[in-house]
Amino acid sequence: MRIVVIGGTGLIGSKLVTRLGEHGHEAVPAAPNTGVNAFTGEGLDEVLAGASTVIDVSNSPSFEDAAVLEFFQTSTRNLLAAEKKAGVRHHVALSVVGTARRPDVGYFRAKLAQEKLIEESGIPFSIVHATQFFEFARRIADEGTVEGKVRIAPVRFQPIAGEEVAQAVGRTASGTPLNGQLQIAGPEQFQMDDFFRDALAAWKDEREVVTDPHAHYFGAEMHDRDLVPGDDATLGQIKYADWLAGQDAR
Template sequence: MKFLIIGGTGLIGSKVSQELQNAGHTVLAASTSSGINAITGEGLDAAFDGTDVVLDLINSATFEDEPVMDFFRTASANLVRAGKKADIGHYIVLSIVGNDLMQNIGYMKAKKVQEDTVKLSGIPYTIVRSTQFHEFVPTLTSIATQGTVVHLSTLDFQPIAAADVASLIARFALEEPANTIIDIAGPDRKGMDLFADDYLKAVNDQRTVIANNDRVYIAAPVPQSALVPAGEAYTGKTSFSQWLDSNAAKN
């Protein structure tokens, strides 16, 4: 089978590409450096030619409301056009758990537009909504830091390792289109503040986490359980403590 990965050189895309190649499949890891541009449409028709499955793992370089909306709206429209022209049999999108519950956040609103563009395209699809990655916890902790104190909400949190995200996406890519939304998450669920505390202890950081019940995620109010699956979900195999053991020293 031939797989086209849009965003194929990114954190998730590069891992998915390796997994599919290891399984003996043909993979084209698309990026602007390879002459394939989802925003301008450059190189898309040639890239889609002969492709069985397209994986849309593209991400925006900005989180500002208008630019991020323009990015996902334009990219999705161009990719769907090329996909329909090539009669793609399966279109996979990597999205975010709970984005429909957080439409007050510009990035989440843009991801919902991305999802809807694919759902309404007529192309067989699978939308994979992931929780936040383990790899994002250090950044989340940094954003919430004031001096030596980290102010974080007790919002429900269930992050997943990027490697597990890639493995699950590669698995879905080899299956029939679900034509629905699939949630994926890590094996551990607890307050967001507790993940930050675990991270700081693992790297011997002396900052102190002060928990609050403000239900704020990166300066935006969200429902208590918006960031975790509401029902059944596929779970990654890597616990946060296991990920810390392997990666804390790198952060």
């Protein structure tokens, strides 16, 4: 099966290309550094020729509200139009848990707009909603840092290893289109401020973590369950402490 991975040289995309290749698929990484740009449309017709499935794990270079909305709407429209011309039979997109709950959050609103375009495209589709990646934890801490202190709200948090995200997305892409959504998350649920207090200690990062119910998560206050999945989510097996130990060993 020829599977084109949009964003195929990034964190999740590169893992996907490797995993799909190991399972006998022709996995093609597509990104600006391979001459394919979904936002401008460059190279889409050429790379999609003969593809049966497209996986979109691309991400916006900017999280600013207007910019991220423009990125996902424009790139998704371009991609879906090219897929229709190429006869693609399955469109798989990686999204984020919580989009429908918090459309007031800029990034979530942009992902929700992307999902709507996919659902209305007429192309068979699957949308995978994931919680935050372990690999993203340091950026969350940095974004929450104010005057040298990491301000984190005491809300629920259930991050997942990027490798298990790639595994779930790859398995979904290899199967029958869901024409719907599924949720994936890590095996452990934390209180977010407690998670980062332990994480910074493990990183040997001396910044103090301050519990702040009004702390912003990328520009917005979070409610208790905004970042965690429903009870029907598929859970990974890799725990954060074990993943971190593996990173340190490498």
